[in-house]
Amino acid sequence: MRKKLLLICIAILFIACHHARAQSGAIGFHVTMSEYDGDLNDNQHHFYDFNYKQVGGAVSLQQYLNPSFNLVEKVSFNQVRHQNDLATIGVDxxxxxxxxxxxxxxxxxxxxxxEAAIAPFLVAGIGGTYIDSKQFVESSSSPITDGEVKANVAAGVGILFQFNDRVGLEVANTINAPLYDAWDGVDQGGNDLYLQHSAGLIFNLRKPRDVDNDGVADRKDKCADTPATAKVDSKGCPVDTDKDGVADYLDKCPMLAGTTTLAGCPDKDGDGVADGDDTCPDVPGATRFAGCPDTDGDGIEDSKDKCPNLAGLDIFQGCADGDSDGVEDSKDKCPNTEKGIKVDEVGCPADTDGDGVTDNLDACPTSKGEGSVNGCPEIKEEVKKRLNFATRGIAFENGKAVLKPSSFPMLNEVVSILEEYKDYKLKMGGHTDASGSNATNLTLSQARVESVKAYLVSKGVSEDRIEAVGYGEEQPIATNGTAAGRAQNRRVALELILK
Incomplete structure (x- = not known):
């Protein structure tokens, strides 16, 4: 019968162990010692009276149900030995x-x-027990029961000392009440008890749930979403060595207290550039200059700014150009030059041709005016005479716009004059006498000045320097009543005018 019971217990233990593994439970191995409490001592409950020390053992399985309850299966072997005070009757x-x-x-x-390391508990339950008892007296030892199987009620208290997430020590006192009074040899109508004292090691069968894999079980983890790479404390929260509010795994300077905006690195000058990246860590500066200052805010850091306290320009290494003429103020002899005026190397209005009239006032800035008010060269009297002489020498075939060859030397003289006075343009007026109709004369006069213009252009004079207009018979300079007067009216008038 004992073998059968043992096999049953092993089977129950195997099934329970498999169930416990599936349910993330725990297994315990216990040493037990039991005390008698029943008819033989008049139910005086003399607990902790170890006159007859008998050692037993137990295996327990536990399944976690919720924070308050566990389900416990326990298989135990207990030995109980007791004699009455007169040693006349006893039980083993x-x-x-x-x-x-x-x-x-x-x-x-x-x-x-x-997660308390010291965890008291209460326990209660029912089960079954196989009882094998005999008399225990000095004079005889005869069987009392031989293989009785009875129900059993149990209740107790204990404390679990949890060493870590995997191992703990459990001590407990459990009262067992087999529902059978005669197992001690005395049947007085009540159920005799025995108190089981136990101490055992409890092993968690499965590693505690740790969703974030930080080594701290979820039930103890106060920071359940910590990355697995982060170093954590005993509560599962990221370690912050320098106590700056930035966890070490996010802290670029984990040993130096810093700011959250700079990933935990310090910024003693408060310019928003971490000290490790700050070329000027003791002086507030700009991010674009690696923490170095730009006092005048001109976009040039002070170390490269020749005028660090005065906003300036890159081209002047940080110095100013107040009148924006391209000459920095320290070299500008005319610092208030009107905007847009061309200046020389010292910032004063330029005089390109050196005639004493600055370019902004000089109508001919590239031609020396020889003291003229507008800066343009004045036409010499002899040139005027040459131009007038050339005018009288321009001749056409009768009634046509074809130049006579005798006109060519005169027109060549005009070309040379235009080359000498490049700031001037030539104004030509074509005139006829009153012979014929006015319309015919107007057409003829325009054709003749166009013919002159074409010749000058062929000699290299720019077309835009020539203004050619035919006036016909409208502007006579002499009477048309005589042949001599009509000859004077047939002419091409030439005049030099500024462009």
């Missing part, structure tokens, strides 16, 4: 017990923290 009993119990944990988050 062996109990093979299987109990299913509910364990109430005080470390449920309400009374104590779930």
């Amino acid at each position: 009993a062996d109990f093979y017990t299987v109990n299913l119990k509910l364990k109430y944990k005080l470390n449920n988050g309400y009374l104590l923290k779930e």
Whole structure:
């Protein structure tokens, strides 16, 4: 019968162990010692009276149900030995017990923290027991029971000392009440008890749930979403060595207290550039200059700015050009030059041709005016005479716009004059006498000045320097009543005018 019970216990243990693994449970191995409490001592409950020390053992399995309760299966072997005070009657009993119990944990988050290292508990349940007992007296030793299988009620208290997430020490006192009074040889109508004292190691069968894989079980983890690469403390929260509010795994300067905006690095000058990246760590500066200052705010850092306290330009290494003439103020002899005026190397209005009239006032800035008011060269009297002489020498075939060859030397003289006075343009007026109709004369006069213009252009004079207009008979300079007067009216008038 004992072998059968043992096989049953092993089978139950195997099934429960498999179930415990599937449910993330725990297994315990316990040493037990039991005390008698029944008819032989008049139910005086003399607990902790170890006159007859008998050692037993137990294996337990636990499944986590919720923070308050565990389900416990326990298979135990207990030996109980006791004699009455007169040593006239005694009992020596062996109990093979299987109990299913509910364990109430005080470390449920309400009374104590779930992760408490010292965790008291209450336990109660029912089961079955196989009883084998005999008389225990000096004079005789005869069987009392031989293989009785009875129900069993159990209740107790204990404390779990949790060393870590995997191992703990459990001590407990459990009262077992086999529902059979005669196992001690005395049947007085009540059920005799025995108190089981136990101490055992509890091993978690599965590693505690740790969703973020930081090494701290979820039930203890106060920061459940910590990256697996982060170093954490005992509560599962990221370590912040320098206590600056930036966790080490995010802190670029984990040993130096810094700011969150700079990933935990310090910025003693408060310019927004971390000291490690700040070329000027003791002086507030700009990010674009690696933390170095630009006092005048001109976009040039002070170390490269020749005028660090005065806003300036890059081309002048930070110095100013107040009148924007391209000459920095320190070299500008005319610092208030009107905007847009061309200046020389010292910032004064330029006089390109050196005639004493600045370019902004000089109508001929590239031609020396020889003291003229407008800066343009004045036409010499002899040139005027040459131009007038050339005018009288321009002749056409009668009634046509064809130049006579005799006109060519005169027109060549005009070309040379235009080359000498490049700032001037030539104004030509074509005139006829009153012979013929006015319309015919107007057409003829325009054709003749166009013919002159074409010749001058062929000699290299720019077309835009020539203004040619035919006036016909409208502007006579002599009478048309005589041949001599009509000859004077037939002419091409030439005049030099500024462009």
